[in-house]
Amino acid sequence: MKLLRKMHREYIIGDPLTLEELRGLAMIRDVWHREWFLRMALSYFSHARRLELIQKPELNRLERYILKFYLNAREDERIGVIDVISLVDHFFKTKVTPKQVRRIRSMAYEIRRGRSSEPPE
Numbered sequence: 001m002k003l004l005r006k007m008h009r010e011y012i013i014g015d016p017l018t019l020e021e022l023r024g025l026a027m028i029r030d031v032w033h034r035e036w037f038l039r040m041a042l043s044y045f046s047h048a049r050r051l052e053l054i055q056k057p058e059l060n061r062l063e064r065y066i067l068k069f070y071l072n073a074r075e076d077e078r079i080g081v082i083d084v085i086s087l088v089d090h091f092f093k094t095k096v097t098p099k100q101v102r103r104i105r106s107m108a109y110e111i112r113r114g115r116s117s118e119p120p121e
Contacts, residue, residue, distance in 0.1 A: 013025070055111050059104075062088065062092055062094065062096065063100075063104055065088070065091075065092070066084055066088065066096070066100075066101060066104045066105075067104050067107060067108050069084060069087070070104070070105050070108035070109070071108050071111060071112065079105075081098045081101045081102060081105070082098075084096075084101045084105075085098065085101060
């Protein structure tokens with residue numbers, strides 16, 4: 001469902017779906033889980049970009065800033081949620097909640113540990 005909503009927002013498919021769009025989605029469904037298809041689709045990206053695509057979910061500009069902030073921190077450096085909130089407020093003139101920062105911080109920790117993170121809801 002998330003994929004269909006994203007495709008609709010990107011104007012790839014309409015709502016309601018046309019017969020042609022349904023046929024296209026059925027074709028994609030048939031090859032989606034085949035390794036050769038994924039391997040060929042990912043081959044256009046560099047190794048570093050492939051790792052980034054796998055490890056990092058799709059984030060907006062603000063979320064990427066917060067993620068990079070945590071990823072670029074020294075191993076022994078402790079960065080508080082309140083500090084990040086004030087930096088975002090200062091540089092982006094917008095508000096983020098502690099819950100948002102903690103979610104992105106946990107993604108960063110998972111990436112730093114070498115495990116891929118779950119995409120955001």
